[in-house]
Amino acid sequence: LRRWLSRPDCPPALRECKVLFDKVFHGADTPVEDEAIMSAVTLAARLKHRGVIFTRHSTHAGNSLVFFYPDGDRTRRPVPGSIKYVFDSKFAVQRQIPVYDGTTDPFRHYPGFPAKLYSSDLSTTLEVVEVEWVTGHYARWLMPSGKVVVLSLSRVSVFSIFAVL
Numbered sequence: 553l554r555r556w557l558s559r560p561d562c563p564p565a566l567r568e569c570k571v572l573f574d575k576v577f578h579g580a581d582t583p584v585e586d587e588a589i590m591s592a593v594t595l596a597a598r599l600k601h602r603g604v605i606f607t608r609h610s611t612h613a614g615n616s617l618v619f620f621y622p623d624g625d626r627t628r629r630p631v632p633g634s635i636k637y638v639f640d641s642k643f644a645v646q647r648q649i650p651v652y653d654g655t656t657d658p659f660r661h662y663p664g665f666p667a668k669l670y671s672s673d674l675s676t677t678l679e680v681v682e683v684e685w686v687t688g689h690y691a692r693w694l695m696p697s698g699k700v701v702v703l704s705l706s707r708v709s710v711f712s713i714f715a716v717l
Contacts, residue, residue, distance in 0.1 A: 595716045596638040601683045619687045630687045632702045646674040667703040
């Protein structure tokens with residue numbers, strides 16, 4: 553399986569699973585002392601939690617867009633990201649990259665409208681996110697400038713979340 557995933561003709565979607573495969577099995581020549589790490593990871597297309605459906609991006613882009621607390625730290629602001637993989641009631645998420653090029657966010661003047669400007673790019677780093685760290689979904693619109701507008705769709709007011717922070 554490892555050789556097949558490393559072949560150049562391996563489908564791109566399966567090749568991306570190699571990252572998780574390598575993390576779980578630490579390479580064929582690496583001794584693993586903790587048997588729990590050797591347990592297989594089962595990838596899923598979707599997860600339903602408290603009546604809300606979350607999916608990987610390749611299954612349904614809209615249901616993959618989530619706000620979450622980084623590292624589960626509820627003292628920090630939730631950040632937007634896209635679910636790349638669903639496994640063991642967890643997600644592997646790529647963060648939406650903030651705008652760093654000096655662009656002024658036009659939505660900063662409207663505190664009653666929970667939208668913010670971000671780069672259209674996603675981080676190349678995958679973060680493991682527990683389902684309990686997710687605050688809700690968001691909508692993402694591509695602007696002519698190449699930036700995206702991120703709008704929280706949380707059932708709980710985003711204002712009450714940010715007011716605490």
